[in-house]
Amino acid sequence: MTMQLYCFGESGHSYKAALGLTLAGIDWAPVYVDFFKGAGRSPEHLARNEMGECPVLVDGDLTLTQSGVILDYLSEKTGKFGLQDTAQRRDVWRWVLWDNHKLSSMLGVTRFMMNFVPEDKRPTEVIGWLQGRNKGAYRTLEGALEGREWLVGNAITAADISCCSYLYYPEPFGFDRKDFPNIDRWLDGIAAQPGWKHPYDLMPRAFPAAA
Helix, strand or coil: CCEEEEECCCCHHHHHHHHHHHHCCCCEEEEECCHHHCHHHCHHHHHHCCCCCCCEEEECCEEEECHHHHHHHHHHHHCCCCCCCHHHHHHHHHHHHHHHHHHHHHHHHHHHHHHCCCHHHCCHHHHHHHHHHHHHHHHHHHHHCCCCCCCCCCCCCHHHHHHHHHHHCCCCCCCCHHHCHHHHHHHHHHHCCCCCCCHHHHCCCCCCCCC
């Protein structure tokens, strides 16, 4: 049975789930949520996820929310992504939780403010503060990847899939890969995985690129 992922292309958290599904070789289909027009607050979506967020994964009678939980489920179902060994699982979750608190959450807000808020309403001081926080997270990730191909163990895990998501987006948010050679190499390594696709090639976009 084809799994359904309620998502939209601009969502880095949705991309974590979409990329996990794709790299795991699972049959799935995106279901577009028009998030920027309030669809996340619709009764239909709130019935799927009372938090009003994306992604939401539906696998038959099972509905899951939160990208980390979805990655955990995909690992359980497929035996991939490094969540089988107990010690490794803890280390993977350490990075997934760090990402959700220190990296993706901050990058998502920064990118939203810099690209999807009307220019005359962008809070420049807040953006500057966020970019300062983001630089600290980039340095943490850069240091963790020194001399390592992956964040945990010897193969791609949910830690990599979670932490990489926003760093592939083309919209400016203060991140330049050339400033972080370890991150740059790591992102190339993830993109070299069989089946990898860019977020905008995996999920429908709210703001399609101009022709």
